[in-house]
Amino acid sequence: MSFKKIIEPLKDNLQRNGITKPNPLQTEILSKIRGGKSLFVIAPKNAGKTTSIVISVINKLKAAFEDAPRALIFVKDKEESLKLAEIFNTYSKGTDLRIYCAYEEHNMELQREELYLGTDIVIATPKRLNRIFYLNGINLNKLQMCIVEDAEFLFRNSNFAEVTRTPESIGRCQYLVFSDNFDDRFERWQDNFMHLAEIIELE
Template structure:
């Protein structure tokens, strides 16, 4: 998908960053994501996975809407959450989209209250997201996109099991998994909630 098809604020930000045309990976996946496909996106570091994620979420959500999040992004730890939040803040200027980070080092009661006041995009570590959810601290009924960034972390500390629990609690949703390599354990997701997912290699 060429950048000219993006929403105006996003087009302006990308232009200001000096990007004239999509990277090869972005050419492969942006239109697929816009069309609602669930994907395993397998590509090396520095191929544009993170920027593709951010652009796709902003393009799909466009503006703030009600209080419940519409995009949930799983990351490995607090620093990854904060780094991704910075990326979103850089690209979402000109929109009113709200981004919130949920991680273990912060009071869970504060996080429940802050999420309740409204957010569009939640970036979370798996264990903290599940704790908040089972304390009725987040409404996933409006979720449109469920994403895993740098998915290699899933196979440590039971994160794979923690993330697998989320689709059990939501209805129809688009799933995107960004990873350096395709792990055989992903086949479990292909057999359940990601059974129509395409594998895209960049």
């Protein structure tokens, strides 16, 4: 089986990096994500969760558009943010998609200024994203995809509460949560803003 309905630059970049067909996880979820379905994706490490995020976001957004971000991805820390941005840069070659990282170690005012210039994909730590938002430093009104990568980090510090605030501030959106395990606390999101989400589990 080969990738279907993938924009040409992305398909070329996948092939250039040795990815010619979807793995079992991607076979299961990519068409659902493309169709706009909200998902909890539960799969072990090295199952292809991160690559699935990158493929899905690039293929959905396709090209730069206006200034407000259309995809928001929550990550654990600065290191994970920069690592994910590097993967996005690899697979978005040939497109003009703009990727921005927001994390605590960066100057707040500078981040607000940089976001004002426009971006399509924001990769952020929960606390920094909320600080920027409440200072009116980011417009989430155009958001189409809200994603959590490796969601285990949510249950340390106050990250779960920080991420839960975001749906209170945006309209209709597709939610994608990627995790090694399904935590009972996710049921709160099912009751509130992910009540139609499907749970996909890969052993």
